[in-house]
Amino acid sequence: GFFAAGASALSIVATTFVVNLRHLLFSAAVAPSVSGWRKRELAAFAFELTDETFALHAARFGRGDRDKALTFAANVLAQASWVAGTALGVAAGDALGDGKALALDFALPGMFLALLAGQLRTPSQAAAAVAGGGLSLAAAAAGASGLGTLTAGLLGAACGMGVETWTRRKRSS
Structure with missing residues (x-):
């Protein structure tokens, strides 16, 4: 492309x-x-x-x-x-x-969503996935797909870490 x-x-x-x-x-x-x-x-x-x-x-x-x-x-x-x-x-x-007539353009994102679903076992993992996915979609909509996707992933991971830290503190108190 x-x-x-x-x-x-x-x-x-x-x-x-x-x-x-x-x-x-x-x-x-x-x-x-x-x-x-x-x-x-x-x-x-x-x-x-x-x-x-x-x-x-x-x-x-x-x-x-x-x-x-x-x-x-x-x-x-x-x-x-x-x-x-x-x-x-x-x-x-x-x-x-044309692969679009067979909906093949959705196969790869669908596969990644299925892989992600198997990973979500804790609130921190779910928070990381939702934040990273949402920020990645926002970055793509803004036209910043490459660096925006990486940044979204890092911010999603940071969100997951924040939820994990908050959850641990809540459990220990």
């Missing part, structure tokens, strides 16, 4: 960089669960980590399930599925025509 719009190489690189900063949040979230892993295991894990497998692993690690074999199997399966799905999409794309 950027190339078609005639965007400069610098703006394409900068936007891609900012959008992919979400991996910093992924790293911070899973770091305690993989702290004892060897560097080559961490490199393989990071290389194969996607948004979907992050959601899966965050839930698993939160339950105390840190099985490396399962972690790597899920990552490889997800990556292979992504590549196979892309190849199938390229092959079948012309035959399907």
Whole structure:
């Protein structure tokens, strides 16, 4: 889309960089669960980590399930599925025509909403999701999708931390 719009190489690189900063949040979230892993295991894990497998692993690690074999199997399966799905999409794309007629433009956001629903177990998680999602929608409406999405995610996480702190204080008093 950027190339078609005639965007400069610098703006394409900068936007891609900012959008992919979400991996910093992924790293911070899973770091305690993989702290004892060897560097080559961490490199393989990071290389194969996607948004979907992050959601899966965050839930698993939160339950105390840190099985490396399962972690790597899920990552490889997800990556292979992504590549196979892309190849199938390229092959079948012309035959399907306009994907909007099949509501395929909602498939990816729908998948992320389903992944999110499995993560919401506490009020702080719900607050982070609602705040981050609401701020992200507001940023998109204002035309600030790349950096706005990252900022919304960070502010949503901060909101979740605030609710968690408030809830703990309320419980201890």
